[in-house]
Amino acid sequence: MRPACFFCLFLSLAAAAPAQQTETVPPTLTVRSTLVLAPVLVKTRGGQVIFKLTADDFLRTDNGVPQNLTLVEDTDSQPLALVIVVETGGAGALHLDDYRQLDAILDALVGGVEHRVALIGFDSAPHLLTPFTPDTAIASRQLANLRKGDSGGAILDGAAFAVEQLRAQPARYRRAVLLLSETIDHGSKITLGHALRLFSDTNTSMYSFAFSSTTTAVSHEASKFKSDEPGPTHGCFSRAGADAEYQGHYGKQVLDCISQLAPPLRLATLAFLAGRNALRTNTCEAVAQLTGGEFFHFHNANDLKPGLIAVSNDVPNYYVLSFRPTSVTPGMHALHVEIRNRPHVLLKSRTEYWMESVTAR
Numbered sequence: 001m002r003p004a005c006f007f008c009l010f011l012s013l014a015a016a017a018p019a020q021q022t023e024t025v026p027p028t029l030t031v032r033s034t035l036v037l038a039p040v041l042v043k044t045r046g047g048q049v050i051f052k053l054t055a056d057d058f059l060r061t062d063n064g065v066p067q068n069l070t071l072v073e074d075t076d077s078q079p080l081a082l083v084i085v086v087e088t089g090g091a092g093a094l095h096l097d098d099y100r101q102l103d104a105i106l107d108a109l110v111g112g113v114e115h116r117v118a119l120i121g122f123d124s125a126p127h128l129l130t131p132f133t134p135d136t137a138i139a140s141r142q143l144a145n146l147r148k149g150d151s152g153g154a155i156l157d158g159a160a161f162a163v164e165q166l167r168a169q170p171a172r173y174r175r176a177v178l179l180l181s182e183t184i185d186h187g188s189k190i191t192l193g194h195a196l197r198l199f200s201d202t203n204t205s206m207y208s209f210a211f212s213s214t215t216t217a218v219s220h221e222a223s224k225f226k227s228d229e230p231g232p233t234h235g236c237f238s239r240a241g242a243d244a245e246y247q248g249h250y251g252k253q254v255l256d257c258i259s260q261l262a263p264p265l266r267l268a269t270l271a272f273l274a275g276r277n278a279l280r281t282n283t284c285e286a287v288a289q290l291t292g293g294e295f296f297h298f299h300n301a302n303d304l305k306p307g308l309i310a311v312s313n314d315v316p317n318y319y320v321l322s323f324r325p326t327s328v329t330p331g332m333h334a335l336h337v338e339i340r341n342r343p344h345v346l347l348k349s350r351t352e353y354w355m356e357s358v359t360a361r
Contacts, residue, residue, distance in 0.1 A: 034325055036062070037072060039205075039292060039318035040337055041348040049317045050345060060321055061336045067323040079114035080176065081132065081169040083162040084139060087181035089123020089149030095211060098301040099180065100144040105305060106136045108312040109178070116173070118165055119143060124152025124187050126161035132169065153186035155179070155283050160190050163204055175204040180304075184213035185283045205293045205350075207311055208284035209304060212297065292350035314348075330355055 040058065042050040055071040084106075086092070086099065110117065117139045119130035130142045159177060166175040190198075288295040294314065296307035325333065337349045 034328055035322060036325060036353065037320055037322045038335060038337075038350045039320045041314055041318050042339060043346040045344060045346060047346075049314070051317070053319060053339070055321065057340055057342075058319070058321060059338050059340055060323060062323070062325045063327060063329070063333050064336075065326055067326065070322045072320040072322050077113060079116075079170075079173045080110055081116045081118075081166055081173040082110060082176045082178060083118045083120060083165055084143065084178045085120045085122065085126075085158045085162045085180065086143065086146060087123070087149075087153050087155065087158070088121040088146050090151055090153035090186055091182050091211070091213065092123075092153060092180075093148040095180075095300075096146045096148065098298070098304050099146065100301070102143060102305070102308070103137060103140040105308045105312065106140055106143075109308065109315075110136060111312075111316070116169065118162075120158060120162050120165070121146060121149065122152075122154055122158035122161070123149025124154055126154070126158040128161075128165065132165070153182060153184075154188040155181050155185040156188035156190045159206065159287065160194075160198055163198060166204055177204055177206045179206055179208045179210075179284060179287070181208075181210055181284060182213045183210045183282045183284050205291045206287050207293045208288040208295045209298055209307055210282075210284040210295070211299060290351055292348060294348060325355075328355060 038060070042053060044050060055069045058069055060067050060069055088096065106117070114134075115136075116132040116134055117130075117136050118128070118132045119139045119142050121127050121129050129146075130139050133139065158181070159179060162177045163175075166177070169175065282295075285295040287293075294311060296303075296310075298304040298307055321337075332352055332354055334352050335350055337347060339345050339347070
């Protein structure tokens with residue numbers, strides 16, 4: 001069987017729990033383990049999947065440090081919990097007809113494994129429209145008959161709500177979110193830092209299909225973000241500053257703050273900042289990249305269906321790599337992967353994860 005995984009468990013428990021416990025204790029990226037699992041999709045520039053690679057063909061770094069890798073086999077047989085998250089409000093109301101007649105494609109997405117599918121609609125707030133069910137036809141019918149919401153488009157709130165639903169599913173299930181929305185968030189109550197942490201903490205991959213937000217909307221939403229957002233009030237990255245000498249020289253303050261970090265943490269911090277900045281102009285694409293998923297633009301159903309079919313063809317062909325980090329430094333860890341002696345291949349893989357401190361565990 002080819003190395004495969006649809007939407008994989010990225011971090012598993014270091015010590016195996018009894019079977020009866022795995023049904024009640026959801027897995028998470030943040031605690032109890034130093035075993036990291038991360039899937040990688042490898043393609044040629046022409047879009048053909050590359051098969052028959054081994055663990056020795058990959059170079060995976062964690063905070064810039066190369067790791068000893070193991071290739072995990074037969075992960076595609078695990079059950080799947082999938083949440084479909086659809087923007088019904090704002091500009092999303094104009095695309096509700098695009099989601100009709102997706103029955104066969106949804107069946108292809110979940111494959112032939114045991115599965116549960118739920119549907120969430122969101123406008124200014126998320127709403128559970130279809131609880132988890134093994135019958136994809138129920139979700140398909142609801143998806144084909146969505147009602148227009150209010151003027152909001154709270155993408156981050158919708159995604160966070162989906163992850164909370166997935167947390168309640170048995171631990172043996174893989175977890176996935178299929179997001180159908182515009183590119184830019186409008187009106188989420190969840191903070192940006194919380195959202196990035198949430199996407200990093202969970203074992204959920206997000207596949208985003210988005211139609212473009214208007215230029216005016218992009219400028220409006222980007223103006224809400226402050227360049228000092230990651231830092232606490234009066235902290236190192238705050239404009240208030242920890243030292244008076246930086247008044248009027250905020251750029252130098254930020255560089256000095258970063259230079260104070262140990263080199264591995266510096267890389268992770270820059271990855272965090274890059275993800276935060278990407279969320280300003282394309283929320284959906286940034287989320288997909290952070291979780292190792294994929295991002296597709298679409299204009300209508302004619303674009304959407306081929307994209308969904310492409311995802312259903314890609315996901316069974318992920319290589320799943322595992323490693324135990326050589327450093328258990330708490331905080332954000334930046335991940336990077338490449339293929340040895342093949343610099344021109346295309347790779348899709350998770351770019352970061354969060355590790356809690358021993359005290360938090």
